[in-house]
Amino acid sequence: MSESRPVRAARGSTLTAKSWQTEGPLRMLMNNLDPEVAEHPESLVVYGGTGKAARNWEAYDAIVRTLTTLEKDETLLVQSGKPVGVFRTHEWAPRVLIANSNLVGDWATWPEFRRLEALGLTMYGQMTAGSWIYIGTQGILQGTYETFAAVAAKRFGGTLAGTLTLTGGAGGMGGAQPLAVTMNDGAVLIVDVDESRLLRRAEHGYLDELAPTLDDAVARVLAAKNEKRALSVGVVGNAATVFAELLERRIPIDIVTDQTSAHDPLAYLPEGVTLADWHAYAAAKPEEFTERARASMAKQVTAMVGFQDAGAEVFDYGNSIRAEAELGGCARAFDFPGFVPAYIRPLFAEGKGPFRWVALSGDPADIAATDKAIVELFPGDEHLRRWITKAQDTVHFEGLPARICWLGYQERHRAGLKFNEMVASGELSAPIVIGRDHLDSGSVASPYRETEDMLDGSDAIADWPLLNALLNTASGATWVSIHHGGGVGIGRSIHAGQVIVADGTPLAAEKIARVLTNDPGTGVMRHVDAGYERAAEVARERGLRVPMWES
Numbered sequence: 103m104s105e106s107r108p109v110r111a112a113r114g115s116t117l118t119a120k121s122w123q124t125e126g127p128l129r130m131l132m133n134n135l136d137p138e139v140a141e142h143p144e145s146l147v148v149y150g151g152t153g154k155a156a157r158n159w160e161a162y163d164a165i166v167r168t169l170t171t172l173e174k175d176e177t178l179l180v181q182s183g184k185p186v187g188v189f190r191t192h193e194w195a196p197r198v199l200i201a202n203s204n205l206v207g208d209w210a211t212w213p214e215f216r217r218l219e220a221l222g223l224t225m226y227g228q229m230t231a232g233s234w235i236y237i238g239t240q241g242i243l244q245g246t247y248e249t250f251a252a253v254a255a256k257r258f259g260g261t262l263a264g265t266l267t268l269t270g271g272a273g274g275m276g277g278a279q280p281l282a283v284t285m286n287d288g289a290v291l292i293v294d295v296d297e298s299r300l301l302r303r304a305e306h307g308y309l310d311e312l313a314p315t316l317d318d319a320v321a322r323v324l325a326a327k328n329e330k331r332a333l334s335v336g337v338v339g340n341a342a343t344v345f346a347e348l349l350e351r352r353i354p355i356d357i358v359t360d361q362t363s364a365h366d367p368l369a370y371l372p373e374g375v376t377l378a379d380w381h382a383y384a385a386a387k388p389e390e391f392t393e394r395a396r397a398s399m400a401k402q403v404t405a406m407v408g409f410q411d412a413g414a415e416v417f418d419y420g421n422s423i424r425a426e427a428e429l430g431g432c433a434r435a436f437d438f439p440g441f442v443p444a445y446i447r448p449l450f451a452e453g454k455g456p457f458r459w460v461a462l463s464g465d466p467a468d469i470a471a472t473d474k475a476i477v478e479l480f481p482g483d484e485h486l487r488r489w490i491t492k493a494q495d496t497v498h499f500e501g502l503p504a505r506i507c508w509l510g511y512q513e514r515h516r517a518g519l520k521f522n523e524m525v526a527s528g529e530l531s532a533p534i535v536i537g538r539d540h541l542d543s544g545s546v547a548s549p550y551r552e553t554e555d556m557l558d559g560s561d562a563i564a565d566w567p568l569l570n571a572l573l574n575t576a577s578g579a580t581w582v583s584i585h586h587g588g589g590v591g592i593g594r595s596i597h598a599g600q601v602i603v604a605d606g607t608p609l610a611a612e613k614i615a616r617v618l619t620n621d622p623g624t625g626v627m628r629h630v631d632a633g634y635e636r637a638a639e640v641a642r643e644r645g646l647r648v649p650m651w652e653s
């Protein structure tokens with residue numbers, strides 16, 4: 103009953119739960135664990151090191167059982183992947199409220215978390231793993247594409263053609279990097295210790311080629327760089343070793359970053375440890391393993407600083423590698439910036455962030471119809487049109503068909519209402535689920551990532567994500583979550599998520615209008631409060647009330 107088994111969400115328009123408001127979270131939980139979507143579904147790990155969708159298989163079964171029978175005026179409470187209660191609420195209330203991995207400040211360390219996890223009391227929810235809105239590697243693709251486009255704009259005249267990028271980590275999120283670089287016309291070399299991860303990216307069209315040796319890989323990417331040809335090449339190796347070696351060999355690399363699972367030292371393979379020994383060693387001697395992982399990260403980051411000294415564009419890609427490397431003895435770890443202050447903050451100031459939706463029907467035609475609708479809704483947005491066209495050409499759906507794009511305050515609710523109308527009219531064959539990443543403007547406190555280097559120094563203030571979650575709950579979201587430790591690891595972030603089901607009903611339209619306005623609105627509010635001029639302009643132009651401005 104409670105053993106690992108392949109999971110796949112139902113497709114089509116027949117309900118297995120009592121309403122679409124519970125069918126939505128049910129299918130999305132299952133979709134997170136679909137072997138096509140999850141990195142390690144047998145252990146309920148969706149992505150991001152050990153980011154899980156449910157605590158264990160028994161808890162998974164209980165969540166499924168409860169969602170299948172939940173009434174439209176009841177709310178299920180999930181504590182770190184385990185369903186713990188059902189309460190009578192009302193139709194406007196979320197159907198599911200989730201809290202993942204939260205620990206009291208002084209206890210918020212990996213060793214304490216692991217101790218509690220080993221006792222079966224908690225789980226690591228990452229961001230969209232434990233909040234059931236992961237959509238496979240596409241979820242990160244658009245943000246990664248945007249980031250590399252911003253790098254191109256900042257340093258390389260608007261294109262990566264003729265540049266070479268070096269990066270590490272081809273996992274669930276990191277696997278988007280090669281395609282994001284080639285979509286910007288660049289050449290990229292990606293290093294991963296695990297060949298199966300690289301093969302999976304190649305299979306899904308995110309990676310062009312695997313090279314058998316580092317020399318061969320370097321020759322291929324240098325040829326592409328010289329010919330200004332887009333090409334991605336993967337090579338098996340330890341990033342600490344390979345980065346240092348490429349620096350030593352003075353390979354002309356223009357951009358360097360990394361997306362190994364550095365946020366969790368047990369999910370980063372130290373030099374000198376084999377893939378086969380990895381997990382048993384990490385479980386048996388976590389402290390020794392952590393020390394060795396941090397030493398390797400220090401070596402990798404030292405090489406990254408070396409590339410920066412040599413003139414390359416270098417940035418931390420949101421995996422906390424600088425902080426871990428500093429703990430491993432790299433004194434200059436913070437010499438290069440995180441990607442948010444370097445490229446993304448201006449978008450966050452407008453409430454912009456990764457907005458995503460999923461066709462519960464399982465029919466790709468539903469996503470094609472929404473793609474068309476989005477482009478028609480925002481006719482002046484050439485950037486958006488270009489992204490949707492590229493995504494249609496390149497993105498291989500994993501699990502339920504889904505789409506992502508960045509929309510801001512006073513934009514998202516228009517898209518949501520349009521989708522709801524399309525469900526109501528029968529233009530779409532089943533409801534649409536609309537959510538977002540926690541890599542977001544208003545719902546995250548994460549001083550090494552989303553809130554690094556805030557203008558007013560408020561990086562570590564975590565009231566903002568809590569207000570975001572409370573507001574989404576009050577506004578009618580279908581499920582709302584509060585997490586700790588996503589992206590950058592335990593002790594380093596607090597963040598919130600919301601998802602809403604567009605089931606075509608007038609009630610859903612009312613909720614969508616509020617949730618998809620208020621949720622990005624908190625991003626504008628947060629940046630107004632921190633003193634960002636652009637956020638103040640957006641608030642004035644688009645009518646966000648700021649009490650401290652009123653007399």
Ligand code: NAD
Pocket residue numbers: 141149150151152242245270271272273274275276277293294295296299339340341342361362363364365366369370371372373398419420421422541588589590
């Ligand atoms: P993942 O666990 O699915 O993949 C990590 C990959 O790193 C694995 O394939 C693993 O084999 C590889 N790896 C581990 N140690 C290595 C080493 N020493 N050398 C080379 N490869 C090594 O994780 P993911 O979902 O891809 O996330 C990667 C990181 O990015 C995480 O820290 C995550 O929190 C962070 N992240 C960043 C963003 C962002 O927007 N920038 C978003 C989500 C996640």
